[in-house]
Amino acid sequence: MPVLAGGMSDQMSRRVGGRLTIVLGGGVVAVAALAIMPLAAGSLSVLAVALGVFFIGYFAYYTPYYALYPDLVPHDFRGRSLGFQGGLRSAGLLLGISGGGFLLSVAQPLPFFVGAAAIAVFTMGLWLALRTKPWPSPPTPTQRGSIARSLGLLARDRRIRAWFFANACWEGSVASLRTFAVLYFTIGLGFSLNQSSTALALVGGAAVLAAPLAGTLADRHGHRKTMRFGLLAFAIGLVPAVLTTNTAFVAAIAPVAFAAVILMTLPYSLLMGLLPRLSEHGTGAGVFGLSRGLGVLAGPLLAGLAVKFTASIPVLAFAATKGYSSIFLIAGLLLAVSIPLLRRT
Numbered sequence: 001m002p003v004l005a006g007g008m009s010d011q012m013s014r015r016v017g018g019r020l021t022i023v024l025g026g027g028v029v030a031v032a033a034l035a036i037m038p039l040a041a042g043s044l045s046v047l048a049v050a051l052g053v054f055f056i057g058y059f060a061y062y063t064p065y066y067a068l069y070p071d072l073v074p075h076d077f078r079g080r081s082l083g084f085q086g087g088l089r090s091a092g093l094l095l096g097i098s099g100g101g102f103l104l105s106v107a108q109p110l111p112f113f114v115g116a117a118a119i120a121v122f123t124m125g126l127w128l129a130l131r132t133k134p135w136p137s138p139p140t141p142t143q144r145g146s147i148a149r150s151l152g153l154l155a156r157d158r159r160i161r162a163w164f165f166a167n168a169c170w171e172g173s174v175a176s177l178r179t180f181a182v183l184y185f186t187i188g189l190g191f192s193l194n195q196s197s198t199a200l201a202l203v204g205g206a207a208v209l210a211a212p213l214a215g216t217l218a219d220r221h222g223h224r225k226t227m228r229f230g231l232l233a234f235a236i237g238l239v240p241a242v243l244t245t246n247t248a249f250v251a252a253i254a255p256v257a258f259a260a261v262i263l264m265t266l267p268y269s270l271l272m273g274l275l276p277r278l279s280e281h282g283t284g285a286g287v288f289g290l291s292r293g294l295g296v297l298a299g300p301l302l303a304g305l306a307v308k309f310t311a312s313i314p315v316l317a318f319a320a321t322k323g324y325s326s327i328f329l330i331a332g333l334l335l336a337v338s339i340p341l342l343r344r345t
Helices: 002-011 017-040 044-072 075-106 110-130 146-156 158-188 193-221 223-243 247-265 267-272 278-310 326-344
Strands: none
Touching: 002 017, 002 044, 002 146, 002 278, 017 044, 017 110, 044 075, 044 110, 044 267, 044 278, 075 110, 075 193, 075 247, 075 267, 146 158, 146 278, 158 193, 158 223, 158 247, 158 267, 158 278, 158 326, 193 223, 193 247, 223 247, 223 267, 223 326, 247 267, 267 278, 278 326
């Protein structure tokens, strides 16, 4: 869906309404699916269809939305623009996680309706803000299909190809930790749910602060240099969790999260600097979505297999954490693989 939506938005990008039309259409689909989900209580098949439709709308929405950044943001401000967006995204995620439980306690359908209302209100705000915004007319786009254009972009530019696989590694490392973090704290270390929630709240707070700062540092000192720093700090910060179950290292979770957010904030702004033509910004955003999807699928799968096969190995902290410390090993290996790839961008 990211590849199809991004390529389609390039074909429609002679007018400002081109990309925005797809954003608006994806928003309508996502809102409709969210409104249906509470009605699916008790029917797994209906819920599965509603979820499928929601994610179709979500990815159709998100890809041209990301393509608007290189369309509209001056080259020298691309880091700060994505950093600011990353801070707001992290704040929204924290609000959703903390507020979702409260809304569920009031009424089960309420989180879905509030989510649908948020998409509707802010999508309309985006439309009203940008519908008359002028930007340069792109060259006449090619008539090749979206998938062919995306594969062509990867095939002809080795820098973008290196970025694609590096970003998949970064997404995979974070996804593996995000998927199993609560189980690591509760089963591996014996934390209560309240204690694990506090630790994860520190991660969220660090993310809100780190994303804007990461963008500013990237624009000032260079994207690759800033990302290399974040990459090394993140990888080093994972080592104690593999070696020991001493919970003192949990105090260092905020700076490690700070470094991780650098890797989650800057990849797309780095890609923006590699996309030369306005007619390929949507295709580039589709490649971004495809790379993210690859990482989000592969990271948790590798981490889950590692937990299964290391649970009884009496070395490092594997057996002591019932295998859950191996998720940090998988994340670290993915980060290590990405180091030479980052250099090639």
